[in-house]
Amino acid sequence: MSYLEDGFTLRSWLASTDHKRIAILYALTITAFFFVGGSAATLIRLELATPAGDLVSHDTYNRLFTAHGVIMVWLFLIPSIPSVLGNFLIPLMIGARDLAFPRLNLLSWYLYVAGGLIILVALALGGVDTGWTFYTPYSTMFSNSWVAVTLVGVFVTGFSSILTGLNFIVTVHQLRTPGLGWFRLPLFVWAHYATSIILVLATPVLAITSLLVVAERLWHIGVFDPAHGGDPLLFQHLFWFYSHPAVYIMILPAMGVASEIIPCFARQRIFGYRFMAYAILGIASIGFLVWGHHMFVSGQSVAASMVFSLLSFLVAIPSAIKVFNWTATLYKGSIRFDAPMLYALGFVGLFTIGGLTGLFLAALALDVHLTDTYFVVSHFHYIMVGGSVMAYFGALHFWWPKATGRMYSDLWARIAAVLIFLGFNFTFFPQYLLGVRGMPRRYHVYPAEFQVLNLLSSAGAVVLALGYLLPLFYFAWSLRAGRAAGANPFDARGLEWQTPSPPPTHNFDTPPQPPEHVYAYDPNAPLRTPA
Amino acid sequence: MNGDTDARLAASFRLLAQSASSIAPRSDLLFTAMLLLCGAVAVGVCITLLWFCIRYRQGSAAVRGTVERKLGIELAWTLLPLLLFIALFTWAAFDFVRLYRVPPDALPVYVIAKQWMWKLQHRNGRREINELHVPLGQPVRLVMTSQDAIHSFFVPAFRLKQDVVPGRYTGLWFQATELGEFPLLCAEFCGSEHSAMLGRIVVMPPADYARWLDAGNAQPGPAQQGFARFRQLGCSGCHAAGSTVHAPALEGLPGRLVHLQDGRTVVADDNYIRDSILLPHKDVVAGFAPVMPSFAGQVSEEDLQALLAWLHSTKGPP
Amino acid sequence: MNSRTLAWPQHDEAEAARLGMWIFLGSELLFFGGLALAYAWARAHWSAGFAEAGRHTHVVLGTLNTALLLTSSAVVALAVACTRHPPQARWTARLLWLTAALGLAFLAVKAFEYGMEWREHLVPGAGFALRTAGSELFFLLYFLLTGIHAVHLLAGVVLMGVLARGATPRGVEAGALYWHFVDLVWIFLYPLIYLLGRNT
Ligand code: HEA
Ligand code: HEA
Ligand code: CUA
């Protein structure tokens, strides 16, 4: 009996401790938040189609991009791959029957939903206007919006992240099936292991920082407000101490996804498995030491800026290794371009461009000009949307047959992938040019000379939105009418493919046998399933 | 082809905003270098990716096989970027440090940012709002602070930006190299009308500038104001020579090394002096009793800048 | 469960609980660490205000509470020891109840202390009693630090109650680990709050 058939009542879902059901719960809630955040983005782009502030008032605009950033970061991207796919796949990939703490896993989902609802309540009451960075003293002294409520929401979701991370770490340590050593783990698992460490160690700092901001708003004395002798830069240090590692929370799982999809559709072993694993650990650890690169013009000391800049360049090395290794994996393979592969290739290209522009920002003298302009906006959308969201969609397509037992229309999925890729570049490439020419971010109205590029960007966003809407239809269609997938439609090597699709409630009847190499693909035996 | 069309062509295809300060060309050079290098890497990665995709697509005639691990290649593409990155870092850091080395003859301008305007004052007391007139070819030094949230002084044509933070002074210097008007923008989010907090920099020939400066000079300069405040606020009661209170002489203080009670030695920069007035118990000078009262709440940002200007204009005993 | 389940390698749930607790405590360390950083920064900035405010804390109550917590830590350690000696196993539950009781006593003292501070106008806000700049900030951080610590202790009391009503030895060990951590945090807070200001 598959996990989907194990009870049909609402209760059997909302009280389930099965990691697969919880993953589905996450998938539904996260998709909802993605569309809420995306609607805010749509309004932003509509407003920016003309230089004048004609669609919404300035206060509304400020609330829009704040809601967009807060929702996309904390309610969509951070939980996306880990909580949906990590939750679903990690036990399967290591041959376990569930996570180490199944009830804690359910609690994490409820905390996530509670935090999300609190943030939505703040939004319904009128929203927040500080930007997702909550810089003091604006957020503590000058903003007349629902800062405290929103931060309480962020605080609660933070605990959901911490508990998920803790659960993953213990699971990977304790529940690997006999014979599955550390260097036989799929890179997807490695990536989630490293991500979990960041979740556990960085999130509490965000939690305490939010509490300090809330306290300061309530009592109007505090550590961040210079009018009372506080230091606004202290807030920035604390915030980025969390938020820079957080960007690696958002990219490492995506890297894990690419490392599963590319070998499968190239029928080739991943190039340099060990280097890939070390690179993941390298990114996770050096990533803790570079937060000050967000503060080059904040008034931080020149010496500190130099150190942070150097370390930011260093943290790019492991990313470089990964890009080169994915490329090398294609060499002498036998490549098929199913939808997941298109998403994965798109991920590699767009991540590379986004990462390389990160180097411009890490270069001290250039950041002085580029910081707080659309160049930064474009940099992080290239990585987070072009990279992580692309990988998230690739993962959804790759493991959809496993989770539902059904195939979707590969043709439509490929059309969506191409549409998203084109729409994405159309939307965000012009923003690099805007940034270089000096258009600041968070601008509700802007000088008329920037209109052409902004219009292009807004037009691209429409294409992008269409691309994101398509999967809703063909995925829904596949649930009703899709062809049965079989246990292993892509003839992949991971343990998750050794059990039926959809998997039974207890995942495996007997402990699965790990293959002698995680990526034991044979390039001379092409993928034969009908596309 | 004549130079005029050339210029117009260049302007219409310009990737970067017009450049008008002494450091802008350096910034643009670094940008171009990085664009070429990173562009080459991006194109290289994408072309290799596409080429492999085409050559090794399923069903093509290419020879396939399992690829063995090649340590040499892996080390090469780890170490090569490392070297390049160190080079880029060094270049960028070198230019960055220059941004903080203020020429000693730079003209001081005092800037106060508030929601949502820029207030500026020249050394002879002439005030401006949202407009800054500067002479061509002469270094100008800004001493900036904010009355409320954080703002950021951004002049795209100068390739310069500096956050303006409440509770402390931040600085910026530039030397304009083109005549004309250049937009001044606020780049740090500061509330409702952040995007309307605009101004302009007007670069004038030095002679015009001198005339302009004198024309609006109805009030005393910041240094004189500062001296006046020094007496009105009662500072002179303790700090003037011959006072009965044992307090340090302040003439020539800016830039001097100060030994503190707790053994530290600090340079008396603008932020130190600011804190000495608002938080006198934070850094007590060695050999003095901590009797100075805090003036927080009694002096405005304008007063503080005036006091600073006066201190900068004084000369101490050699 | 069908017979196949038996073939499944049993994983050590208690070991998992212990590892999980260590990771959780690592996370907690950074949580308190952020606050401690703010405290350290503020203390360096406002030494006079902090010294003055420190003199208005109730050192007797603080010391009493330190004694209570240290005792409770010893008791919970004994409880763990008892789980290892089957003859003494029945003592485990009683010792856990005693630990919880000591925790509650701590909270009662703390509540009493908060009450006194309320009456002495030491709660930040309008009408705050002390004048020296920085003293209000001290009390803000004081309430945050001790408040968060109290919440942790309350969770610990509940945990002790749950464990006392029946738990595996390793479960008791994980619970004790948590209790020691909460105690340890207090050992750091005690001098920072009650002692530092007094000798100046
Ligand atoms: C998933 C998210 C993500 C990721 C992975 C990254 C990755 C990187 N980021 Fe980015 N960044 C953000 C999200 C992310 N960033 C966000 C959200 C902000 C703005 C926040 C805000 O203000 O709102 C930001 C802002 C930001 C800034 C501050 C800008 C400013 O405000 O002034 C800087 C500055 O150093 C920076 C640098 C980098 C660098 C060096 C990397 C590196 O890790 C990238 C490494 C990858 C590569 C370099 C590409 C592959 C490498 C090669 C192919 C090697 C070969 C190359 C050569 C030899 C040249 N980022
Ligand atoms: C983490 C993930 C993430 C994601 C996925 C996105 C997705 C998008 N973002 Fe977002 N963005 C951020 C994170 C993210 N962003 C952050 C952190 C900021 C900074 C905020 C701050 O400054 O504080 C930011 C800021 C930001 C700005 C700058 C605002 C400003 O500075 O003034 C802009 C402007 O173009 C923008 C655009 C977009 C667009 C067009 C998308 C698109 O990819 C979205 C596409 C999705 C949809 C469109 C939804 C699906 C479709 C529908 C709902 C149907 C209806 C729509 C139509 C028919 C058009 N974003
Ligand atoms: Cu001032 Cu933005």
Ligand SMILES: [Cu+2]
């Ligand atoms: Cu960063």
